[in-house]
């Protein structure tokens with residue numbers, strides 16, 4: 001079987017990566033419909049050796065026979081056009097935050113909660129980039145030792161803010177003033193991702209907390225987060241402190257992570273071997289290192305988790321969800 005695929009936001013940083021990942025993984029695309037705003041309608045893109053013309057997204061874009069639409073064109077575009085696509089029988093996999101916490105929308109990391117796709121009503125959400133990479137190892141550990149509490153501290157790349165974030169870093173390095181972030185990002189660290197809310201947390205921090213509970217199906221988890229933007233182009237790094245209900249054997253815990261799909265353990269500090277943002281750029285797996293007992297509490301562990309935020313944090317995870325639908329025979333195809 002082959003599938004008619006729309007990519008909404010096909011000219012953006014994540015949209016272009018989605019096309020690349022579809023091609024790399026040989027997703028059986030019958031017809032491709034690249035869509036974007038009026039600004040880039042008419043632009044040409046090449047996909048699997050064929051040239052396509054970018055269409056302007058509008059209310060009639062989904063009148064065609066499209067099986068699945070991968071959306072990465074911002075929250076407001078998703079809010080407006082995902083329901084239109086869904087009503088037309090298109091399965092939307094949405095990379096924005098618009099529907100993630102909607103009770104009728106499954107929030108999927110394929111290695112973690114694949115069965116949640118079964119109850120989709122034509123919209124499926126891709127989690128926040130920082131949440132995705134944490135979920136892959138944390139699901140394994142939650143199943144084995146039952147997590148009680150999580151403390152997330154993130155070090156996130158500027159590519160997570162799209163083209164304008166990367167520009168601010170590049171121009172800042174050459175001495176120009178910041179245009180996008182509220183402070184210089186070059187040679188700096190900003191404890192501020194997305195907007196601040198009333199309780200002093202940023203929306204990014206709240207996303208990590210709420211999405212973790214939804215994906216792990218556990219509202220009792222106690223979670224706190226500090227999310228930080230750092231002058232790195234690609235790759236989010238996370239220091240994750242976890243308290244378990246049950247005791248664990250450190251070697252066993254490391255083995256468990258090593259044998260789990262989608263995880264690469266780099267944990268040999270005597271060789272200076274641990275994951276770094278630069279080291280994982282272009283990779284689809286989640287990398288885990290610096291695995292050590294938290295000696296200040298009973299059953300605690302510290303992990304250093306790194307992944308390519310544009311790949312596993314966005315494009316790759318979205319394409320994996322499409323593959324999951326295909327493998328579970330949940331999309332029609334031609």
Ligand code: A2P
Pocket residue numbers: 008009010011012013014015035036037038039040041057072073074077161162163
């Ligand atoms: P365009 O290139 O026409 O502006 P990024 O996050 O890298 O800035 O990319 C955003 C993507 O979302 C781009 O492909 C952009 O298209 C697309 N986009 C933004 N706003 C809209 C809109 N209102 N309708 C359709 N696509 C949009």
